[in-house]
Amino acid sequence: MPFVNWLKRRLVVIAGLLTLGYLLLPNVVVTVFSFNKPKGRFNYEWQQFSTDAWKDPCGVADMCGSLSISLQIAVWATVGATVLGTMISFALVRYRFRARGAVNSLIFLPMAMPEVVMAASLLTLFLNMGAQLGFWTILIAHIMFCLSFVVTAVKARVMSMDPRLEEAARDLYAGPVQTFLRVTLPIAAPGIAAGALLSFALSFDDFIITNFNAGSTVTFPMFVWGSAQRGTPVQINVIGTAMFLIAVLFVLTSMVVTNRRNKQKA
């Protein structure tokens, strides 16, 4: 049975390709339909090829404004959650303080709790405090739920770090600040970067919590959701495709840079 043998030898590759296809298919659909020229208001049926939407990505009213708000929130939420989360991780790993155990488990609550519950309770809190819903309430909410992801990523890294490395730095004439900047931070960097990337992605596409606490502010996911009721502009697919391409480019570049660096060293 030559076919069965052929299949046996390539089973892993075939399974891998099928999985990859399963993951990529939605992205392919989004990309293909970004070149569609729909007849009605809904972009669900293929009509004909066109680059109109790519030529005029901000042609839909309010869409680019919501995109800009989403990006701003994502950037600030990433910065805030990464800085706070990194500090919390170091505190949890390095220091013994009262309520350390409580903090250790409470920090993961946002990850475990159903989003809709958290969204509703946050709204209650904001309303009772008399806070003005909008950019700031969204940002506070995002930093809160991103924190647990940053802590998870950074804590693992800090825990596996040999404390002797910092002792070695201190032994080699590095004061506390130099030790942190030259040794501690660079070694923890991969964990911090992973936490930051996760935060950005989570914040950018969060809908439930944002929708509850946004007031009259409209973020990009809220815009997509809202427009889906009345008709889906092709530009949404354009933005989606662009985001996907930027992410892929980002990964590829970092891979090329690492490869080249390793080759130089060898």
Added chain:
Amino acid sequence: MKTTPDNSGDVRLSGISKTYGSFTAVHPLDLTVPEGSFFALLGASGCGKTTTLRMIAGLEEPSTGTVCLGDQDVTYLQPYKRPVNTVFQSYALFPHLDIFENVAFGLRRRGIKSVKKQVEEMLELVQLGEQARKKPHQLSGGQQQRVAVARALINHPKVLLLDEPLGALDLKLRRQMQLELKRIQTEVGITFVHVTHDQEEAMTMADTVAVMNAGRVEQLGAPTELYENPQTTFVANFLGTSNLIEAEVDTSNGDDIVLKAGGGKLVLPAERCSAPATAGGKVLVGIRPEKIALTHADDAGEIPAGRNRLNGKIADASFIGVSTQYVIDTPVCDEFSVYVQNVERDGRLLPGADVVLHWSPAHTFGLDAAQDIDAGTEEEVAA
């Protein structure tokens, strides 16, 4: 590099101790390491040797006492302000920096701009010039070890501290690095303080060895001095092997002490007895296995007079090439070890044979009988 003997490389520890809660890691301890010497702190794990080293480095603050480098009291000086560098156990190389930057780290932190020449010279000294742009994980254990030494030495510290630096290497490489480190120390003339649990390593490398046990220095001296004339059962057992037997003091006449053991008499030079010897009192008599000669009982008459003698029966013999190790059953101890060089082997010395053990009184040493006779033996240390 400093060559003038201004004693600024002396390490003086006065009454330093370290306690963690109710646990005393190091009991108050006085120690002087002269400048330019290779000094070893030897002991089993948990004996306080690493804690002592860390107090010199400044990574641990002593509970009492002072640490002085030359005339400078550095007890409360931060580690990054001390002219002392450490080679850490498992090296602690910075994984995110290449070999060149690892070695340059100390220079850069002190604000030295042109480090290239110095780093290259240092890498040459440890034969790693080719590896400068590699990351630590790309090197073998022995190479990493040499980077750790280079990274510390490039700063020309007054004292170099080595914390079990060879522990992670295999036996052959360890031997090689022992000689290498000794060569480097002779070349740069810096004071080395070396912590190890390997007695052979300590004796091979160090000028002076301090044997530590349970947070105290048991004995301090040159390796030969420690080996030939141990003062405690711990030192006698931890450095090599010793046969220890309990004996009663018969007479003590100034130069020699005569002891009663197993029906016979043994002579012990008074200067080699670290315990008070009064007639009727007990002492422990020690003798190294390789100092003992074995003669078959039939030839007992040929043994010269004036030697210490014991009768026994061979219980076990193992041939290990250069020597044969015998276990002898004697009236005073049923596991007397004797190592005999295989120069001319007597075919009659087989298990079951009656033999006479004899040795020169000058090789006998006497210890205080109030101690644990098994202290420092392998089984005891492992337990």
